[in-house]
Amino acid sequence: MIRVQAEDFDIGDEIDRLTSGRRHIGGVATFLGLVRDMAKGKPVSAMTLEHFPGMTEKELARIEAEAQARWPLDASLIIHRYGRLEPGDRIVFVATASAHREAAFESCMFLVDYLKTQAPFWKLEEGEAGAGWVEARESDDLARARWETDSGLAKRVGPA
Amino acid sequence: MKLLYFAWVRQRIGLAEEEVTPPASVATVGELVEWLKGRGPGYAAAFANPTAIKAAVNQEFARPDRRLAAGDEVALFPPMTGG
Numbered sequence: 001m002i003r004v005q006a007e008d009f010d011i012g013d014e015i016d017r018l019t020s021g022r023r024h025i026g027g028v029a030t031f032l033g034l035v036r037d038m039a040k041g042k043p044v045s046a047m048t049l050e051h052f053p054g055m056t057e058k059e060l061a062r063i064e065a066e067a068q069a070r071w072p073l074d075a076s077l078i079i080h081r082y083g084r085l086e087p088g089d090r091i092v093f094v095a096t097a098s099a100h101r102e103a104a105f106e107s108c109m110f111l112v113d114y115l116k117t118q119a120p121f122w123k124l125e126e127g128e129a130g131a132g133w134v135e136a137r138e139s140d141d142l143a144r145a146r147w148e149t150d151s152g153l154a155k156r157v158g159p160a
Numbered sequence: 161m162k163l164l165y166f167a168w169v170r171q172r173i174g175l176a177e178e179e180v181t182p183p184a185s186v187a188t189v190g191e192l193v194e195w196l197k198g199r200g201p202g203y204a205a206a207f208a209n210p211t212a213i214k215a216a217v218n219q220e221f222a223r224p225d226r227r228l229a230a231g232d233e234v235a236l237f238p239p240m241t242g243g
Contacts, residue, residue, distance in 0.1 A: 033243055050166060121240055133168045135241070
Protein backbone atom coordinates (compact mmCIF):
# COMPACT_ATOMS: atom_id res chain seq x y z
CA MET A 1 0.00 0.00 0.00
CA ILE A 2 1.17 3.53 -0.82
CA ARG A 3 0.32 6.72 1.05
CA VAL A 4 1.63 10.20 0.23
CA GLN A 5 0.41 12.65 2.84
CA ALA A 6 1.16 15.83 4.76
CA GLU A 7 -0.09 14.36 8.06
CA ASP A 8 2.00 12.52 10.62
CA PHE A 9 1.42 8.81 11.28
CA ASP A 10 1.68 6.32 14.16
CA ILE A 11 3.94 3.41 13.30
CA GLY A 12 2.34 1.11 15.90
CA ASP A 13 -1.09 1.62 14.35
CA GLU A 14 0.34 1.17 10.87
CA ILE A 15 2.05 -2.14 11.72
CA ASP A 16 -1.12 -3.39 13.44
CA ARG A 17 -3.18 -2.59 10.37
CA LEU A 18 -0.65 -4.17 8.04
CA THR A 19 -0.54 -7.47 9.90
CA SER A 20 -4.16 -7.67 11.07
CA GLY A 21 -5.79 -10.94 9.97
CA ARG A 22 -2.68 -12.09 8.09
CA ARG A 23 -1.59 -15.06 10.21
CA HIS A 24 0.95 -16.24 7.65
CA ILE A 25 3.26 -13.32 8.51
CA GLY A 26 6.25 -14.34 10.60
CA GLY A 27 8.13 -11.06 10.60
CA VAL A 28 7.86 -7.37 9.76
CA ALA A 29 10.89 -5.27 8.83
CA THR A 30 10.46 -1.51 9.10
CA PHE A 31 12.38 1.65 8.30
CA LEU A 32 11.43 5.01 9.79
CA GLY A 33 13.10 8.09 8.33
CA LEU A 34 13.35 11.23 10.49
CA VAL A 35 14.39 14.83 9.84
CA ARG A 36 17.93 15.39 11.18
CA ASP A 37 19.01 18.61 12.88
CA MET A 38 22.34 18.66 11.01
CA ALA A 39 23.35 18.40 7.35
CA LYS A 40 26.98 18.45 6.20
CA GLY A 41 27.97 19.71 9.66
CA LYS A 42 25.53 22.63 9.66
CA PRO A 43 22.36 23.04 11.72
CA VAL A 44 19.03 22.44 9.97
CA SER A 45 15.96 24.17 11.39
CA ALA A 46 13.37 22.76 8.98
CA MET A 47 12.93 20.85 5.74
CA THR A 48 10.22 21.22 3.10
CA LEU A 49 9.46 18.25 0.88
CA GLU A 50 8.06 19.01 -2.55
CA HIS A 51 6.70 16.25 -4.78
CA PHE A 52 4.99 15.59 -8.10
CA PRO A 53 1.41 14.62 -7.21
CA GLY A 54 0.21 11.73 -9.31
CA MET A 55 3.62 10.63 -10.51
CA THR A 56 4.84 10.13 -6.93
CA GLU A 57 2.09 7.62 -6.22
CA LYS A 58 2.69 5.86 -9.55
CA GLU A 59 6.44 5.51 -8.98
CA LEU A 60 6.03 4.32 -5.40
CA ALA A 61 3.43 1.77 -6.54
CA ARG A 62 5.78 0.60 -9.27
CA ILE A 63 8.66 0.19 -6.80
CA GLU A 64 6.38 -1.65 -4.39
CA ALA A 65 5.18 -3.99 -7.17
CA GLU A 66 8.82 -4.72 -8.01
CA ALA A 67 9.50 -5.68 -4.38
CA GLN A 68 6.39 -7.89 -4.34
CA ALA A 69 7.65 -9.60 -7.51
CA ARG A 70 11.16 -10.18 -6.14
CA TRP A 71 10.38 -11.35 -2.58
CA PRO A 72 7.57 -13.48 -1.11
CA LEU A 73 5.83 -10.66 0.77
CA ASP A 74 2.49 -10.98 2.52
CA ALA A 75 2.08 -7.22 2.89
CA SER A 76 3.97 -3.98 2.37
CA LEU A 77 3.47 -0.32 3.13
CA ILE A 78 5.18 2.90 2.05
CA ILE A 79 4.18 6.19 3.68
CA HIS A 80 5.97 9.34 2.49
CA ARG A 81 5.17 12.80 3.85
CA TYR A 82 5.44 16.13 2.07
CA GLY A 83 5.32 19.74 3.25
CA ARG A 84 7.32 21.51 5.95
CA LEU A 85 8.85 19.29 8.64
CA GLU A 86 11.15 20.01 11.59
CA PRO A 87 14.01 18.01 13.13
CA GLY A 88 12.69 14.87 14.78
CA ASP A 89 9.61 14.71 12.56
CA ARG A 90 8.82 11.48 10.75
CA ILE A 91 9.31 11.72 6.95
CA VAL A 92 9.02 8.21 5.58
CA PHE A 93 7.96 4.77 6.76
CA VAL A 94 8.51 1.48 4.96
CA ALA A 95 7.23 -1.84 6.30
CA THR A 96 7.50 -5.25 4.67
CA ALA A 97 5.92 -8.42 6.05
CA SER A 98 6.77 -11.98 5.13
CA ALA A 99 6.73 -15.49 6.55
CA HIS A 100 10.50 -15.26 7.13
CA ARG A 101 12.92 -12.50 8.01
CA GLU A 102 15.21 -12.55 4.96
CA ALA A 103 12.50 -11.43 2.55
CA ALA A 104 11.29 -8.78 4.97
CA PHE A 105 14.76 -7.32 5.66
CA GLU A 106 15.95 -7.36 2.07
CA SER A 107 12.80 -5.94 0.51
CA CYS A 108 12.62 -3.17 3.13
CA MET A 109 16.17 -2.08 2.29
CA PHE A 110 15.42 -2.33 -1.43
CA LEU A 111 12.36 -0.08 -1.09
CA VAL A 112 14.23 2.55 0.93
CA ASP A 113 17.17 2.56 -1.50
CA TYR A 114 14.78 2.99 -4.42
CA LEU A 115 12.56 5.68 -3.08
CA LYS A 116 15.60 7.84 -2.18
CA THR A 117 16.46 8.32 -5.85
CA GLN A 118 13.46 7.17 -7.92
CA ALA A 119 10.44 8.83 -6.37
CA PRO A 120 9.86 12.46 -7.43
CA PHE A 121 10.56 14.21 -4.12
CA TRP A 122 12.84 17.18 -3.51
CA LYS A 123 14.05 18.51 -0.16
CA LEU A 124 14.55 22.18 0.66
CA GLU A 125 16.55 22.62 3.88
CA GLU A 126 16.38 25.72 6.05
CA GLY A 127 19.44 26.63 8.10
CA GLU A 128 21.37 29.58 9.45
CA ALA A 129 22.41 30.72 5.96
CA GLY A 130 18.89 30.51 4.53
CA ALA A 131 17.22 27.80 2.47
CA GLY A 132 18.91 25.49 -0.02
CA TRP A 133 17.91 22.46 -2.07
CA VAL A 134 19.43 19.18 -0.98
CA GLU A 135 21.69 17.77 -3.69
CA ALA A 136 21.38 14.18 -4.85
CA ARG A 137 24.15 12.03 -3.39
CA GLU A 138 26.19 9.61 -5.43
CA SER A 139 26.15 7.19 -2.50
CA ASP A 140 22.35 7.00 -2.81
CA ASP A 141 22.64 6.14 -6.51
CA LEU A 142 25.20 3.46 -5.66
CA ALA A 143 22.94 2.05 -2.94
CA ARG A 144 20.17 1.72 -5.50
CA ALA A 145 22.47 0.33 -8.19
CA ARG A 146 23.42 -2.69 -6.09
CA TRP A 147 19.87 -4.03 -6.55
CA GLU A 148 20.05 -3.78 -10.33
CA THR A 149 22.48 -6.62 -10.98
CA ASP A 150 19.98 -9.47 -10.80
CA SER A 151 17.14 -8.57 -13.05
CA GLY A 152 17.73 -5.69 -15.43
CA LEU A 153 15.68 -3.58 -13.07
CA ALA A 154 17.30 -0.35 -14.21
CA LYS A 155 15.69 -0.65 -17.61
CA ARG A 156 12.23 -1.09 -16.23
CA VAL A 157 12.28 1.26 -13.26
CA GLY A 158 15.09 3.76 -13.68
CA PRO A 159 14.88 7.33 -14.88
CA ALA A 160 17.07 8.88 -17.54
CA MET B 161 2.23 21.31 -24.62
CA LYS B 162 1.98 21.52 -20.85
CA LEU B 163 5.21 21.97 -18.89
CA LEU B 164 5.65 21.38 -15.16
CA TYR B 165 8.66 22.55 -13.15
CA PHE B 166 9.76 21.36 -9.71
CA ALA B 167 12.23 22.35 -6.97
CA TRP B 168 15.00 24.73 -8.12
CA VAL B 169 13.90 24.51 -11.75
CA ARG B 170 10.54 25.95 -10.65
CA GLN B 171 12.23 28.58 -8.45
CA ARG B 172 14.64 29.81 -11.12
CA ILE B 173 11.95 30.05 -13.81
CA GLY B 174 9.42 31.52 -11.39
CA LEU B 175 6.57 29.31 -12.61
CA ALA B 176 5.22 25.91 -11.52
CA GLU B 177 3.60 25.22 -14.88
CA GLU B 178 2.85 26.77 -18.26
CA GLU B 179 1.50 26.01 -21.72
CA VAL B 180 3.99 26.37 -24.57
CA THR B 181 3.97 25.79 -28.32
CA PRO B 182 7.54 25.03 -29.35
CA PRO B 183 8.55 25.32 -33.03
CA ALA B 184 8.37 22.20 -35.18
CA SER B 185 12.15 21.84 -34.97
CA VAL B 186 11.79 20.85 -31.29
CA ALA B 187 11.21 17.10 -31.51
CA THR B 188 12.76 15.69 -28.32
CA VAL B 189 13.01 16.39 -24.59
CA GLY B 190 16.63 17.50 -25.02
CA GLU B 191 15.70 19.92 -27.81
CA LEU B 192 12.85 21.28 -25.68
CA VAL B 193 15.29 22.07 -22.85
CA GLU B 194 17.64 23.83 -25.31
CA TRP B 195 14.73 25.85 -26.72
CA LEU B 196 13.48 26.81 -23.24
CA LYS B 197 16.94 28.22 -22.36
CA GLY B 198 16.32 31.05 -24.81
CA ARG B 199 13.05 32.17 -23.20
CA GLY B 200 14.68 34.37 -20.55
CA PRO B 201 17.35 34.62 -17.84
CA GLY B 202 15.40 32.43 -15.38
CA TYR B 203 15.17 29.67 -17.97
CA ALA B 204 18.82 30.07 -18.86
CA ALA B 205 19.73 29.71 -15.16
CA ALA B 206 17.45 26.70 -14.69
CA PHE B 207 18.82 24.85 -17.70
CA ALA B 208 22.45 26.06 -17.67
CA ASN B 209 23.57 22.47 -17.10
CA PRO B 210 21.16 20.20 -19.02
CA THR B 211 22.84 17.06 -17.63
CA ALA B 212 21.55 18.08 -14.18
CA ILE B 213 17.95 18.03 -15.45
CA LYS B 214 15.64 15.02 -15.24
CA ALA B 215 12.43 14.75 -17.23
CA ALA B 216 9.14 12.92 -17.18
CA VAL B 217 6.73 12.76 -20.12
CA ASN B 218 3.15 12.00 -19.12
CA GLN B 219 4.45 11.01 -15.65
CA GLU B 220 6.98 8.49 -17.00
CA PHE B 221 10.73 9.11 -16.71
CA ALA B 222 12.11 10.15 -20.10
CA ARG B 223 15.61 10.46 -21.54
CA PRO B 224 16.72 13.51 -23.59
CA ASP B 225 16.20 11.60 -26.85
CA ARG B 226 12.56 10.87 -26.05
CA ARG B 227 10.36 12.19 -28.91
CA LEU B 228 7.54 14.56 -28.05
CA ALA B 229 3.93 14.81 -29.24
CA ALA B 230 1.76 17.94 -29.20
CA GLY B 231 -0.43 16.92 -26.23
CA ASP B 232 2.38 15.69 -24.00
CA GLU B 233 2.79 16.85 -20.42
CA VAL B 234 6.51 17.34 -19.79
CA ALA B 235 7.91 17.74 -16.29
CA LEU B 236 11.46 19.07 -15.79
CA PHE B 237 13.21 18.81 -12.43
CA PRO B 238 16.52 18.24 -10.63
CA PRO B 239 17.68 14.79 -9.46
CA MET B 240 15.30 13.49 -6.82
CA THR B 241 16.04 13.48 -3.10
CA GLY B 242 13.32 11.45 -1.40
CA GLY B 243 13.40 9.27 1.68
